[in-house]
Amino acid sequence: MPMLGIVAVAWFAVLVSAASGLEIRAAVLRVETDRPLPISRLDLPPDDLGFAGAVLATEDNQTTGTFLGMEFSAETRSVTPETALGAIQELRAEGIGIIVLLAPGEEVAALADAAGSDALVLNSGAPDEALREEECRANLLHIGPSRAMLADAVVQFLIWKQWRRLALVHGSHTEDHALAEAYRAAARKFGATIVEEREFVDTGGARRTDTGHVLVQRQMPVFMQDLPGHDAVVVADEADVFAAYLPYHLWFPRPVAGSAGMIPVSWHDAHEAWGATQFQRRFERMAGRGMRQEDYQVWLALRVIGEAVIRTGSADPTQLRDYALSDAFELAAFKGQKVTFRPWNGQLRQPVLLTDRHITVAVSPQEGFLHQVSPLDTLGRDRPETRCTAFGG
Amino acid sequence: MRLTLPILLLAAGPTFANKVFVSNERGNSVTVLDSATWEVIGEFPAGNRPRGIVISPDGSRLYVCASDDDTVRVFDPETYEEIGTLPSGPDPELFVIDASGNPLYVANEDDNLVTVVDVDTRAVLAEVPVGVEPEGMALSPDGAMLVNTSETTNMAHFIDTGSFSIVHNVLVDQRPRYAEFSHDGTKLYVSAEIGGTVAVIDLTGEEPALVKKIGFEVAGVRPEWLQPVGMRLTKDDKRLFVALGPANRVAVIDAETDEVVDYLLVGQRVWQLEFTPDEAFLITTNGNSNDVSIVDVAAEKVIKSVQVGEQPWGVTVAPD
Known part of the structure; x- marks a missing residue:
């Protein structure tokens, strides 16, 4: 039987001491669209949809940051499709290069382009396949699952x-x-x-x-x-x-x-497995409501940033992107296994929860769906099928 | 002179009989085993969602984190009667007790606090703010340093038990669950469940330094299921046992070289571990097969599994 490996630890000497006084500023941009009322009043969107996830993520990042002398902040903005581009330019002018988007699929690529190649844009809303494939952008990572x-x-x-x-x-x-x-x-x-x-x-x-x-x-x-x-x-x-x-x-x-x-779903507010209960309670105490997918996906986007900052000691968007896409990156996300990025198109690998909105019915990938790299890659477009070339693959 | 039957039986046994207490997270109970026969000799209700469990060094009190009751319940290990509760803060999960029997250090996952409780006066002596979702707790052999691991912050926090303040933080891999000091005080092991590694932290320098990460590999088991959780180190600091969660294995690590030497197949989703006082046996709680596995420590072989309550979580063994 082959025994173990000692995992090589290159950067554990922790670049953290060098990072003292580091300031990490991010923004969450929510592009509002006119949507009809939902069928169920339980689905009416709260005013702080997504933004509440940003507040929690910033708190979580800051708890760690305090021990390391780092300061995390996240500005939240609600805009219309007409004012979104202007908002991106304003954020860039303020020196903010980390932008989380909650926007309809057709807006995302243009907003990522407007942010510029030295910015890092995290798509926490749109499930569109094309954004991850034909229209993929090197400065655009996808946090939520695709269709x-x-x-x-x-x-x-x-x-x-x-x-x-x-x-x-x-x-x-x-x-x-x-x-x-x-x-x-x-x-x-x-x-x-x-x-x-x-x-x-x-x-x-x-x-x-x-x-x-x-x-x-x-x-x-x-x-x-x-x-x-x-x-x-x-x-x-x-x-x-x-x-x-x-x-x-x-x-x-x-x-x-x-x-x-x-x-x-990527998340639902009844999910309890893998330590999620404490996470749900933390959110509910803060927001006064249950956590929705948009909140989770914004939380996760900013946790990706927090993790990359803490491990690299850098706040530079390009360095954070490169670390997130590297083999070294891993993040616990209350899904029972680490989540990582697909290096060929910037999509976050993750289990998908199946819910009847009352409990978690099951979690995919299902048993028996095998894959040579990761069973998580049985979900969605795999590397040999990708049409994305912006990531050098 | 009067000899009662149980004492006669005991005297005839090859080893001391110790009571083994297993908390059943879903069963809301504690199962009691006899370490001489490995028979179940009792089960009693222990509050809602009992997880962390520890017996006082003198064997007179059994402390159980009743997580959903937001309290630590105290039981008489002889009568199984509840003799009191301790203020723990919300959702207590794991704790560690000073070698003298007092105080008790509790990790509160919901509040990002470590609570220090005087077990006699029931007073909260201190609350130490730590990282997000504190979990693992360990005390240095001299009791001067408390280590807490925080699951979302991914750090081991070193807390001075004199001042109750954090003096060092060491970043480890994702979701650190458990910490274990070597008995000579030179090393600290921290398991990272989602990271899939055990960090080896050297304590001989001026500051704690992460010197190695132990990885795991089992043929036929998907790497993401190798999730190190509970750990126990022999008193001679030679063998470290690491529960690997859904991999259904306990890793045996040579604690001198910090390399894995073997994997023992146990029950499903193995969670916490405890030795008998003579270190002849190691008990593992297997949450998804509702049993405990008994490991012969010298032979490094699993010798038995015993059904307990629903979803066993923690285990503690009465002293001799």
């Missing part, structure tokens, strides 16, 4: 359950089509069959009406009738138009997964 990672996480679970015949229902918005394409790719990748697809067209109108459930109960089963034999229904409704109506309102009694039922 492909989320879809793969769901389909791995369905395959593990031997629920291989899937009915795919998607919405009519651009992002719904993109998500449906991710589910098609996941089905091909893991050997599921999509027996039929349906599109639920958004015809507008009010999202919520008093006693609207009466009509929903009658309409949804009719929409779902006459499907060929299937084991589960997968729903792609990123626009939040109809997915929540599907569980219990199908024609056939089948489980629902995707945008409703069992949902793939």
Whole structure:
């Protein structure tokens, strides 16, 4: 049996003493878009969405920073698509080169370009595949899972359950089509069959009406009738138009997964495993509400920065980026294993939680999905398939 | 002269019989084993989510961190009756007790504090602010230095027990869980669960210095499951045992060269470890198989597994 290795420790002599008095300034930019009301009032966005994660991350970083003589700060700004570019320029003029974005996919690349190649931009919102592939940028890292990672996480679970015949229902918005394409790719990748697809067209109108459930109960089963034999229904409704109506309102009694039922997430506020309870409580005490994905992803982005600063003793965005992409980087993120970056496109490798919004149902990657480098790379586009060239790969 | 039957039995045994107390995190109980027979001889309720567990050096009190009750519960190790509680701060997880039996040092994960509690007066003697999510606790052999590890800050904090202030911080790998001093006081080991390493910190210089990181490798086990957690070092400072969590192994490390010499297969998600006082046996708590494994320390072999309560977490053994 091969025994152990002594892990070589190159920089442990800790560059920390040199780092005393180091100031690390970051900003979180949230680009507001006009979105219709969510189907459920539980999903109404809080005013401090994402920003609360920044406050907690800065506190966490500062606790360590205090021991090392470092000072962490994070400015938060809420902007519109029209004022976003100006805000980036202002932040750069202030000397801030670390920028976390919560922005729609179509805004992200332009904002990263505006920040300049000597800035480090962390995408904590947009799940768009293209940002990680054709449109990837060397100064842009992706903290949240991509649509492909989320879809793969769901389909791995369905395959593990031997629920291989899937009915795919998607919405009519651009992002719904993109998500449906991710589910098609996941089905091909893991050997599921999509027996039929349906599109639920958004015809507008009010999202919520008093006693609207009466009509929903009658309409949804009719929409779902006459499907060929299937084991589960997968729903792609990123626009939040109809997915929540599907569980219990199908024609056939089948489980629902995707945008409703069992949902793939980077975080949910019931998650308790791997020490998450203390983390949830810390956040709730501070924010007075549960932690959402946006909060977690901003927290994680700034923790990536904190970890890179603490280990390198530098606040230079380019050095932090290079360290984050190196083999030396690792970060604990309450997911039971370290999270690291894919060096070919800057995507954070991470397990994906599957939740019914009450508990964690399962965590993907699922048992038995093997990979020569990391089982986490069974989720999303892998190195041989990447179209990103900005990272020199 | 009057000899009772149990004493006769005891005298006939090859070793001292010590009570072994195992906290069952999910079972909300403590299971009691006999170290001569490895039979379960009792189980009693121990509050909500019992985790850290330690017996006083004189064997008269059993302290249990009832994490979800935000208190340390104190039990009589003979009658299993609760004899009191100690203020611990919220969500106590692990603690260490001074060799004299007082005070008790508790890690409070929720408050980023180490709480120092006088076990007789129940007074909180000090609260020391440390890193985010304090967890592992260890006392130097002379009791002068307390080490706390913080899971999100990734540091070992060296706390002077005279002034209750932090005098050094050493960065280690991700999610440090447990700290163990060598008995000669020259070394400190810190396990990093997510980092997958054990840091060796040299204490012979002016300041603690990280000199080595011990890595692990088991054929057929994914590297991310090699998650070092609980540790125990023999009194002669020759063998360090490290629980590897979901790898279901205990690593045996030559503590003179700090190299791994063997891996022992134990139960699932092995968490904490404790020796019997004579160091003939090592008990491992296996959280996902609801049992403890018994290791013959001299032979470095697992000799037995014993079912305990649901999700065993911590273990402590009564002194002779």
